[in-house]
Amino acid sequence: MSNYLLKIYVTGQTPRSRRAIDNLRRICEDELRGKYEMHVIDVLERPQLAEDEKILATPTVVKELPIPIRRIIGDLSDADKVLLGLDLQSCQPRSDTASGKERSVDLA
């Protein structure tokens, strides 16, 4: 049974796209094995879907379930931020980020 519904939007098969998909898959396998469903959506193939979902940047992960809906932008190379976005706070070594409210700084 899957509790997590994750959609990852990418633009074409770029190295960044592959990196993001790999990173997401690894984190999910580590933390959510057997409890998640993951869809990869290529914006180039589904532009209207990107419009409807208001996808601005790629790669973007949309955590549709469980609520609250949350978006994670980037190649997901910062695993802590991804865990934060997936509400997996228990794995967070630090307690001050439990609120998850802070907006992260772009690392590019």
Next chain:
Amino acid sequence: MTWHNHRGPVAKLATGIPGFDLIAYGGLPEGRSTLLSGTSGSAKTVFACQYLAEGIRRNEAGVFVTFEESPQAIRKNMEGFNWDIPAWENANKWAFVDVSPHPGQETIISGSYDLNALLVRIENAARKVGAKRMSLDSLGGIFAQLGDSNTVRNELFRIVSALKDLGVTSIITAERTEEYGQVSRYGIEEFVTDNVIILRNGLEQEKRRRTIEILKFRGATHQKGEYPFTVSPNQGVVVIPLSAIELKQKSTDVRIRSGVPELDRMCGGGFFRDSIILLSGATGTGKTLVTTMFIAGGVDSGERCLLFAFEESRDQLFRNATGWGIDFEKMEAAGKLKVVCEYPETGSLEDHLIAMKAVVDEFQPQRIAVDSLSALERVATIKSFREFAIGLTSYIKDKNVAGLFTATSSSLLGGSSVTETHISTITDSIILLRYVEMHGEMRRGVTVLKMRGSTHEKNIREFTIDHKGMHVGKPFRNISGILSGHFMHLPPGEIERLRELFKDDIDVTAAVGGPETSGHPR
């Protein structure tokens, strides 16, 4: 166009925004992006929407990329301008790309990213409707969502460059923090460098004054400096293109009756049909009377007359006219007269100008009277007023109709008004009404100061007012200094002496056949 006929090597796309294409010498540089920068409330979004709306009227589809307001909000806000965006969306002529922030959804950034998704969406929307026009409003909104970083800047630069490949002519709006200073917040002008337009909404003497300035069009010409504009409920942005007005009015030598036969004679046979007449005088000298006679004279000649009144109410005007034996009500019932009364304070001068133009267009009058122009002075700065006066006179002249404006001079005796100072050079005729003090009695004098393209009488004549209107009598012969208000009564011997002194002058006037030789009826 006059000598500005050259449009430069860059083709222009006519926007259809009233007045704008005149100052832009044809429109926006085609196939390029133009930055539209302005402070909060400077009508950027209206301009950006109107650009697309006017495009649709010309069968050019458009894409609206919104970074701040939601499409729902824009659809709703633009209803007031009668722009039916949902209908255009259904007809596949208008497409939104919604980049507005989604409340309640938190975004976390982890690692590097790009804005390819946005670019793909923009391309998709442009392809879907076959867009020729695009508005991005306002680009800086993306910094509010993703933060200001090198990534965002590089990506925006890439997107703006990509717009060129889409073959669209785009407007990119940006917010600025002050009316005079940095072009835009976040330095958006770094991305859109070719063409820059600035909208201003300045506060001057407690009055808001909107202006538009084309800062640059790379490789193309345009009018320079700030032009006033207004946002009208029916038309949206309307630019008032002052110096872009062309001096192309045709000239006619057809004369029309002023409504006062003696005044016609003083003017050398009546006003010209396409002239602007300024009637100046202190309060109570009879300006409204002359205006009323002018209207009645027009209606008598079978002309349609339009009267804009800014000082007196309809009832007062009609009662006054009745007092001089003129029945405005009958004229209006016959469709020959339209009286529009308005408090000057009901709007800015730009609004008044737009409204007046609309009435003129609708009623198609052959003569127009404005009583008084001076009343409008008090709702504006001198600069706005001058622009208004020029805008109105050029519009009336363009229609080839006669316009009579009244101006109130500030002092009872002599003096001139601000109105006169600003519009005297653009008027064709100037008639002065003055109080004349004679032996402890106030009398009224009238003189024709200027009559472009015609001889006219140089005398200052006395006139009286009774239940039949205005009656012009004899010239004041033994008094001088009427115009300055410093009267000097001259003994008869002195008049004779002066007559001898300027004998040549008098001979010249007589040779021309000046009306002063023809006696007067009263």
